[in-house]
Amino acid sequence: EDKTPRFATHQVGVAGFVFREDTQSVLVVKDRKSKFSYWKFAGGLSDLGEDIGDTAVREVFEETGVRTKFQSVMTVRQQHNQPGAFGRSDFFFVCRMKPLSYDINACSEEISACQWMNIQELHEGSKSVAPITRRILNLALYGLKEGFHNVDLYAEDMESIYRGLRYKLYHRPYPHIAESK
Amino acid sequence: EDKTPRFATHQVGVAGFVFREDTQSVLVVKDRKSKFSYWKFAGGLSDLGEDIGDTAVREVFEETGVRTKFQSVMTVRQQHNQPGAFGRSDFFFVCRMKPLSYDINACSEEISACQWMNIQELHEGSKSVAPITRRILNLALYGLKEGFHNVDLYAEDMESIYRGLRYKLYHRPYPHIAESK
Numbered sequence: 001e002d003k004t005p006r007f008a009t010h011q012v013g014v015a016g017f018v019f020r021e022d023t024q025s026v027l028v029v030k031d032r033k034s035k036f037s038y039w040k041f042a043g044g045l046s047d048l049g050e051d052i053g054d055t056a057v058r059e060v061f062e063e064t065g066v067r068t069k070f071q072s073v074m075t076v077r078q079q080h081n082q083p084g085a086f087g088r089s090d091f092f093f094v095c096r097m098k099p100l101s102y103d104i105n106a107c108s109e110e111i112s113a114c115q116w117m118n119i120q121e122l123h124e125g126s127k128s129v130a131p132i133t134r135r136i137l138n139l140a141l142y143g144l145k146e147g148f149h150n151v152d153l154y155a156e157d158m159e160s161i162y163r164g165l166r167y168k169l170y171h172r173p174y175p176h177i178a179e180s181k
Numbered sequence: 182e183d184k185t186p187r188f189a190t191h192q193v194g195v196a197g198f199v200f201r202e203d204t205q206s207v208l209v210v211k212d213r214k215s216k217f218s219y220w221k222f223a224g225g226l227s228d229l230g231e232d233i234g235d236t237a238v239r240e241v242f243e244e245t246g247v248r249t250k251f252q253s254v255m256t257v258r259q260q261h262n263q264p265g266a267f268g269r270s271d272f273f274f275v276c277r278m279k280p281l282s283y284d285i286n287a288c289s290e291e292i293s294a295c296q297w298m299n300i301q302e303l304h305e306g307s308k309s310v311a312p313i314t315r316r317i318l319n320l321a322l323y324g325l326k327e328g329f330h331n332v333d334l335y336a337e338d339m340e341s342i343y344r345g346l347r348y349k350l351y352h353r354p355y356p357h358i359a360e361s362k
Contacts, residue, residue: 010191049262075350082346083343156316158316161312162264169256171255
């Protein structure tokens with residue numbers, strides 16, 4: 001609807017799903033300030049102009065000291081009237097991240113605990129996680145079993161029709177259909 | 182980073198990929214105001230508080246008169262310094278839509294042309310489309326060939342941990358891993 005005034009409506013949060021193969025563990029944290037005592041994935045709000053993969057790298061590092069590399073987007077949540085968003089809306093992305101280091105350095109002041117936790121232990125329900133976290137764990141277990149190519153959305157870096165600009169396009173992989181470029 | 186002031190950073194645009202089986206055609210439009218003479222999918226900006234699937238239904242109807250139903254998300258684009266976004270950022274979603282009617286009613290004033298165009302004709306390059314549109318067509322052709330379950334992200338309606346709120350979670354389908362709820 002072209003007549004609607006255009007203004008930014010959404011803030012963007014990103015969390016990183018970081019899995020280490022050797023111990024089959026997931027990097028999880030507890031929020032110091034949350035009223036819920038959930039284990040969750042490290043994450044936070046994107047800075048203005050920051051790509052979601054870069055937010056994931058930055059936030060995981062800031063909260064845990066673990067260095068990671070973006071692999072894919074696993075899920076996106078859209079929520080309106082988000083309590084922390086001043087009546088606006090929120091997109092929350094969970095990115096699958098490859099760990100480049102394993103040592104957990106002093107957690108940031110926002111985090112009361114962080115550790116590598118075995119994925120089965122986390123999934124079985126003895127540990128407290130939010131429903132969305134449980135969905136990601138289900139997706140991850142499916143990906144570990146059958147291959148993450150069934151689960152992932154990959155980033156493609158593309159040139160915009162507006163000169164000098166680029167953008168990231170997230171989509172499922174496909175074989176190259178005979179295309180005219 | 183908790184110290185960063187929180188404010189909305191992104192506007193949200195949504196387009197609908199609408200395919201009719203009987204003629205193997207895609208619903209496409211031309212923007213009256215664009216400097217590019219591209220065929221594109223009908224779409225527009227989300228209203229505040231509007232879910233992306235609802236934006237797709239509304240915009241396709243407003244621009245073409247065709248009634249549709251949301252099926253899945255096919256792709257999401259993130260762009261910064263978007264010309265139409267006042268220096269902020271932009272998420273653009275393309276949703277796969279099922280047509281509930283076929284008749285094209287008077288196109289809105291923003292649209293100079295709209296029609297059902299055969300997908301092969303559109304894809305083969307004799308018609309002018311933007312690179313992102315070409316990506317969607319590739320994804321769609323792959324989906325038509327091998328099944329859209331390889332391409333789609335489905336919406337799951339979920340209850341928030343914040344009382345009274347719900348949200349939509351978009352992710353790949355997975356078989357029910359034995360889960361504790």
